[in-house]
Amino acid sequence: MPAVCLYFQVHQPCRLKKYTAFDIGRDHDYEDREENRRLLEKVAERCYLPANALLLNLIRKYEGRFRVAFSISGVLLDQLTVHRPDVLKSFQCLGETGCVEFLNETYYHSLSFLFSKDEFRAQVGRHRRKVKELFGQDGKTFRFTELIYNNDLAREAENLGYEVILAEGAEALLGDRSPNRVYRASGNEGGFGDGAGGRNGAGDGRGDDTEKEAGTGAGRIKVLLRNYRLSDDISFRFSSRDWREYPLTAEKYAHWIHGENGAGTVINLFMDYETFGEHQWAETGIFPFLEKLPGEILKHRDFVFATPAEIARAVEPVGSIDAPELSSWADTERDLTAWQGNSLQQDAAGILYGLEEDVKACKDSDLLDSWRKLQTSDHFYYMCTKWFADGDVHKYFNPYPSPYDAYINYMNILDDLSRQVKKEKRS
Amino acid sequence: MLVLMFGWEFPPVVSGGLGTACYGITKALTGLGNPVLFVMPRIELSHPFPLLTLISASDILNAASERKGPFAQDSLLPPSLLSAPLILRPYLNTRQSGGERQGPLDWPAESYLAAGEGYGVDLFAEVRRYGEAGGLIAAREAFDVIHGHDWMTVPACLAARQASGKPFILHIHSLEYDRSGEEINEGIFDLERLGMEGADKIIAVSHYTKKMIVSRYGIAPEKIFVVYNAMSHREAGETYRTRRAGDDKVVLFMGRITFQKGPDYFIDAAARVLKEMPEVTFIMAGSGDMMPRMIERVAELKIGKRVHFTGFLQGSQVEEAMVLADLYVMPSVSEPFGLAPLEAMMYDVPVIISRQSGVSEVLMHALKVDFWDVDDMANKMIAVLKYPPLAGELVERAREELKNLRWEKAAQKILEVYNSDSKSEMISRRQGRGDAGVLSIRRGVADDANEDSALILNRNKV
Numbered sequence: 077m078p079a080v081c082l083y084f085q086v087h088q089p090c091r092l093k094k095y096t097a098f099d100i101g102r103d104h105d106y107e108d109r110e111e112n113r114r115l116l117e118k119v120a121e122r123c124y125l126p127a128n129a130l131l132l133n134l135i136r137k138y139e140g141r142f143r144v145a146f147s148i149s150g151v152l153l154d155q156l157t158v159h160r161p162d163v164l165k166s167f168q169c170l171g172e173t174g175c176v177e178f179l180n181e182t183y184y185h186s187l188s189f190l191f192s193k194d195e196f197r198a199q200v201g202r203h204r205r206k207v208k209e210l211f212g213q214d215g216k217t218f219r220f221t222e223l224i225y226n227n228d229l230a231r232e233a234e235n236l237g238y239e240v241i242l243a244e245g246a247e248a249l250l251g252d253r254s255p256n257r258v259y260r261a262s263g264n265e266g267g268f269g270d271g272a273g274g275r276n277g278a279g280d281g282r283g284d285d286t287e288k289e290a291g292t293g294a295g296r297i298k299v300l301l302r303n304y305r306l307s308d309d310i311s312f313r314f315s316s317r318d319w320r321e322y323p324l325t326a327e328k329y330a331h332w333i334h335g336e337n338g339a340g341t342v343i344n345l346f347m348d349y350e351t352f353g354e355h356q357w358a359e360t361g362i363f364p365f366l367e368k369l370p371g372e373i374l375k376h377r378d379f380v381f382a383t384p385a386e387i388a389r390a391v392e393p394v395g396s397i398d399a400p401e402l403s404s405w406a407d408t409e410r411d412l413t414a415w416q417g418n419s420l421q422q423d424a425a426g427i428l429y430g431l432e433e434d435v436k437a438c439k440d441s442d443l444l445d446s447w448r449k450l451q452t453s454d455h456f457y458y459m460c461t462k463w464f465a466d467g468d469v470h471k472y473f474n475p476y477p478s479p480y481d482a483y484i485n486y487m488n489i490l491d492d493l494s495r496q497v498k499k500e501k502r503s
Numbered sequence: 504m505l506v507l508m509f510g511w512e513f514p515p516v517v518s519g520g521l522g523t524a525c526y527g528i529t530k531a532l533t534g535l536g537n538p539v540l541f542v543m544p545r546i547e548l549s550h551p552f553p554l555l556t557l558i559s560a561s562d563i564l565n566a567a568s569e570r571k572g573p574f575a576q577d578s579l580l581p582p583s584l585l586s587a588p589l590i591l592r593p594y595l596n597t598r599q600s601g602g603e604r605q606g607p608l609d610w611p612a613e614s615y616l617a618a619g620e621g622y623g624v625d626l627f628a629e630v631r632r633y634g635e636a637g638g639l640i641a642a643r644e645a646f647d648v649i650h651g652h653d654w655m656t657v658p659a660c661l662a663a664r665q666a667s668g669k670p671f672i673l674h675i676h677s678l679e680y681d682r683s684g685e686e687i688n689e690g691i692f693d694l695e696r697l698g699m700e701g702a703d704k705i706i707a708v709s710h711y712t713k714k715m716i717v718s719r720y721g722i723a724p725e726k727i728f729v730v731y732n733a734m735s736h737r738e739a740g741e742t743y744r745t746r747r748a749g750d751d752k753v754v755l756f757m758g759r760i761t762f763q764k765g766p767d768y769f770i771d772a773a774a775r776v777l778k779e780m781p782e783v784t785f786i787m788a789g790s791g792d793m794m795p796r797m798i799e800r801v802a803e804l805k806i807g808k809r810v811h812f813t814g815f816l817q818g819s820q821v822e823e824a825m826v827l828a829d830l831y832v833m834p835s836v837s838e839p840f841g842l843a844p845l846e847a848m849m850y851d852v853p854v855i856i857s858r859q860s861g862v863s864e865v866l867m868h869a870l871k872v873d874f875w876d877v878d879d880m881a882n883k884m885i886a887v888l889k890y891p892p893l894a895g896e897l898v899e900r901a902r903e904e905l906k907n908l909r910w911e912k913a914a915q916k917i918l919e920v921y922n923s924d925s926k927s928e929m930i931s932r933r934q935g936r937g938d939a940g941v942l943s944i945r946r947g948v949a950d951d952a953n954e955d956s957a958l959i960l961n962r963n964k965v
Contacts, residue, residue, distance in 0.1 A: 096878060096881075097779055097881070097885040098779070098878065098881075098882065419892040419895055419896050420896050423890070423892040461896060461900055477871070478867070480868075480896075480897065481870075483892075483893060484870075484886040484890070484893065487890050488886070
């Protein structure tokens with residue numbers, strides 16, 4: 077029975093205020109509260125509220141046959157708790173239907189796994205507790221910031237008790253295999269010479285393991301891979317008049333989905349939730365499209381909707397994913413260059429994570445919170461110089477006039493934080 | 504396409520960007536197979552190249568039969584131009600700033616056109632005489648199009664147009680409003696507007712300049728085409744940088760110390776930087792009418808120890824200053840294009856440029872500030888000096904960026920302007936973004952002009 081897995085990423089960063097060299101040592105408040113509030117209100121009205129209302133209706137209408145998953149970053153959950161409890165409530169209402177799964181991620185939507193495993197675990201744990209507290213679900217599915225993925229991460233997620241992890245359906249991971257199947261993470265021990273990790277007690281294998289493995293201990297954690305073509309047809313191309321398929325109707329899209337029929341088929345449509353009403357404005361017809369889509373897909377009797385955890389439980393993997401290199405869902409490269417591609421980004425992250433030990437030694441919750449909020453991946457994304465001259469999608473999401481301005485602002489703030497930490501440490 | 508071009512200077516004699524731009528444009532146009540007849544007030548030490556013919560206006564006038572009565576083309580000119588003579592230099596704010604020594608960047612003290620002929624240094628009179636020569640030349644040469652650079656060539660272009668009936672394209676490199684702010688010289692303004700109105704098409708060196716032509720001179724935007732300047736590609740990406748000993752950071756201002764260049768904002772920003780980083784050195788290289796006031800300002804702010812005035816630099820001194828600099832700042836109040844930052848980039852020096860400049864339209868890998876935002880300027884200066892990866896990234900990306908700023912592209916666009924029938928803006932904003940250019944200034948350093956095999960075809964002497 078082919079399944080359609082819809083997962084929406086829901087995230088808003090805490091944007092930083094304009095912070096000059098002359099504020100260093102004088103101002104320890106880094107957030108642009110007004111702007112964050114303004115954008116939160118905007119996206120709540122344009123996207124979260126109408127889309128949640130629509131999904132709730134659909135779930136009720138199809139009586140359990142329509143199901144979706146969300147991953148809501150901790151930084152957004154905090155903002156909603158303070159400023160828009162009504163929006164939070166509407167997500168909780170969705171949760172109460174029993175048809176919605178809430179995934180786990182790093183609380184601060186960070187790149188922490190790349191720099192500090194301790195910090196990574198702390199943030200995942202915090203997010204897991206928060207999701208449990210707000211939605212009453214103990215996380216089964218893990219997704220890392222921007223769908224970043226590699227073997228180490230899969231192993232780490234498995235050790236943390238997750239049953240399934242999400243990744244980009246990149247060619248680097250799949251070769252010529254289809255993203256529309258369930259895979260399992262490769263254990264990969266000893267295969268690539270970094271000697272990291274060991275077996276982590278996860279490698280008792282599976283009875284049906286017929287795969288050729290590079291290493292010995294295949295992991296148990298399953299991997300769902302984003303079908304980027306079908307996902308981006310909605311999130312990027314929906315309103316593009318240059319696109320051959322414009323205008324995209326629910327009928328046409330469902331027809332494409334139905335074309336993927338077959339036993340063990342899982343079509344993973346992963347996208348930003350802000351696609352609905354924010355990236356694709358209401359005027360583009362994105363809401364009516366979403367409203368009609370479940371009905372069109374369910375017209376075909378074989379097809380069902382399922383959440384990642386449900387799929388992991390029900391569908392056996394057909395092979396394994398070996399990912400020695402990091403991948404992500406960003407840009408055409410599907411690598412990490414959007415966040416760590418230039419010396420500015422690497423410098424900023426290096427200095428930030430270099431503070432970890434000292435920040436934690438301070439035992440000051442405000443300092444720790446400031447430090448963690450600076451980890452949000454968006455801050456690094458703003459410093460991306462790749463394609464800067466072309467004025468592409470990066471620009472749309474960038475509150476700074478240039479990546480250099482983003483870096484300067486960030487580094488000034490980081491300088492102030494470093495000084496605070498040093499001062500605290502001395503006293 | 505045979506071009507009759509009117510300029511005011513040509514390397515190695517340059518007073519700023521204009522001569523270098525004229526060189527880059529003619530070199531690229533002739534390189535694309537278009538012969539250029541280039542008229543200058545007087546020729547000295549110029550080295551032309553194939554398909555370029557240099558014509559000296561003063562030789563033409565000296566050879567012409569004795570002139571009687573008013574200038575032939577005076578009927579075309581505004582009254583403000585014909586009134587009392589005004590002594591000035593076309594690109595210097597200094598009106599009669601007696602006593603100050605000017606180097607080659609500034610307008611030569613003696614007259615080009617009329618030296619020893621009793622016309623003194625009345626520039627308007629020279630412009631009118633040059634205009635008369637323009638009519639004479641147009642009557643005896645064959646060409647397809649008239650291309651004039653800036654207001655000094657307007658009478659010549661109008662006379663040539665009247666004599667030949669060929670289309671006249673006015674190329675605007677800078678405007679009286681750029682040079683003087685609100686205290687404009689009416690005569691120059693009138694001449695600029697006369698030229699713009701009389702021209703069949705106008706080329707502006709930036710959208711910034713185009714906007715000013717529309718708003719200040721009331722010219723229809725459809726008639727104005729933007730063609731960015733460029734730089735000699737040969738030099739792009741070459742690295743001159745050698746590490747100095749010592750950690751003291753150096754911030755460089757290089758240019759005329761005049762209203763247009765915003766030296767006062769540079770000094771105020773320097774004072775702010777020095778409060779945070781007292782070891783930084785600021786160098787102001789150049790001269791101009793605001794220099795005495797700037798020296799006073801530095802004393803007032805008590806930062807004299809950290810701010811050095813070098814006076815006008817030439818030749819190898821420029822290179823030395825560039826090599827010494829950790830940061831170049833162009834805080835111009837109004838800069839039609841602005842080529843100096845590109846030269847700094849060629850020396851692998853990161854740059855901060857004013858947003859009120861044409862060059863900011865083509866440079867992505869430069870830091871940009873509003874000239875009046877002294878805090879932001881100081882903040883960015885500090886950042887470049889304090890966070891080494893910032894300078895590294897800027898320099899590395901700028902190298903790639905410089906490679907795309909080519910005169911050939913500018914020349915191709917100029918040819919499109921020549922050939923366009925309709926008065927429509929062909930050069931869209933989009934095209935203008937990445938592939939436009941900037942010109943390099945060469946102050947006495949060995950360059951293409953000096954190396955090219957000379958083919959001097961001074962027709963007046965043949």
